[in-house]
Amino acid sequence: MLYLIGITITFFLAILLISKKNKSRADKILSVWLVFIGLHLQLFYLHFSGQYVQFPYLLGLEIPMPLVHGPFLYLYIHSHIPHSQRKSRWLLHFLPSLAAYISLIPFLVLSNEQKIFVYKHQGVGFESLTTFIFIAIVLSGIIYVALCWYLISRHKTRIQDSWQMAEKMNMKWIWYFLYGVAVIWIVVIIGNDTLTFGSVSVFVILIGYVGVKQGNVFSNYALSYGVSMPSDAFRMEQNCQYANQIAFEPKHITEKIKYQKSALKEEEALLIHTQLRQLMQTEKLFKIPELTLGKLAEKLGVHQNTLSQVINSFEQKTFYDYINHLRIEAFKEIVLADDSKKYTLLSLAFDCGFNSKTSFNRTFKKTLGMSPKEYLAQISLPLAA
Secondary structure (H helix, E strand, C coil): CHHHHHHHHHHHHHHHHHHCCCCCHHHHHHHHHHHHHHHHHHHHHHHHCCHHHHCHHHCCCCCCCHHHHHHHHHHHHHHHCCCCCCCCCHHHHHHHHHHHHHHCHHHHCCCHHHHHHHHHCCCCCCHHHHHHHHHHHHHHHHHHHHHHHHHHHHHHHHHCCCCCHHHHHHHHHHHHHHHHHHHHHHHHHHCCHHHHHHHHHHHHHHHHHHHHHHCCCCCCCCCCCCCCCCCCCCCCCCHHHHHHHHHHCCCCCCCCCCCCCCCCCHHHHHHHHHHHHHHHHHHCHHHCCCCCHHHHHHHHCCCHHHHHHHHHHHHCCCHHHHHHHHHHHHHHHHCCCHHHHHCCHHHHHHHCCCCCHHHHHHHHHHHHCCCHHHHHHHCCCCCCC
16 A cells, blocks of 8 residues: 555656646656656556566566666756756766666566566576676665765855855755655665665655645745744735735736744744845846746745745835835936936836836836936936937
């Protein structure tokens, strides 16, 4: 039963990742890896249940499969590490598994009856080959776990003084992943097939639970677990506020965010706010007209409800008011530049992230209490054509 649950959850998680929009390189690697894990579990289950005699053409395919898991682990973790995204030579990691399959050709070309005979007699005639492959599997596990450990530890040292919340959340996730795989390899070395595949099934169930709980691993946006800050500043947005915002920014998400209880601590909120300000200063994401709360939360690696409440608490603004405030401030800066005089007000507004003249004018007046032209006249700047 455990194996069937593991197989079902593995393919379910793979489907979630495959259907995920805007998949990262890490998502693509993990989705393919989960498919391989699911196939590996399925092949083992056929052997474990004795059903392999009904599918003799599949016999032998599972033997080299453990050799692909180390490379997948390394490539997945490697894809999470910034400044280490080189895609070249990744196929080299799978050469040992390819070599193992080639060495198994004498077995794979046997008749179905011969294959079943070999399996029923503990690999008779192929003892040396299977022993060699097992040694290669053990070495592969040890080498790749060590490589991943080194890769993560080096990256951890690099970001230990960083305020990057998303980085630290990703670090937790990949550490959990590495610990789980390391335990499985220990079971491979000292255990048997039953314990090994049982531990793989448990591992898949746990990564599914942790990944869903973290929120942004198997979906585009964090799932809807409730969050709130320990502050009276957080209030549910009034329907009229959202109606006005929809009129200003029709492309944005229009659903109200429901605030519920959570264990978010004040220092965590400060960390998120610091990271948010740094992100806006360096990447100026507010200049993206289609920027939404969900996309920004995904960029930071936090739940969108959490981000909304952090903005409410520290900026005393809704998400859209905060973004529009940054756009207005950016407009006030660029309009003072000498070369801005050759551009129209609307083109400058578009450069700051606004997507329509109406949105710009109404937001400007709401923020500063005057129209853009009145503002330019007040600071004695000539009007753009």
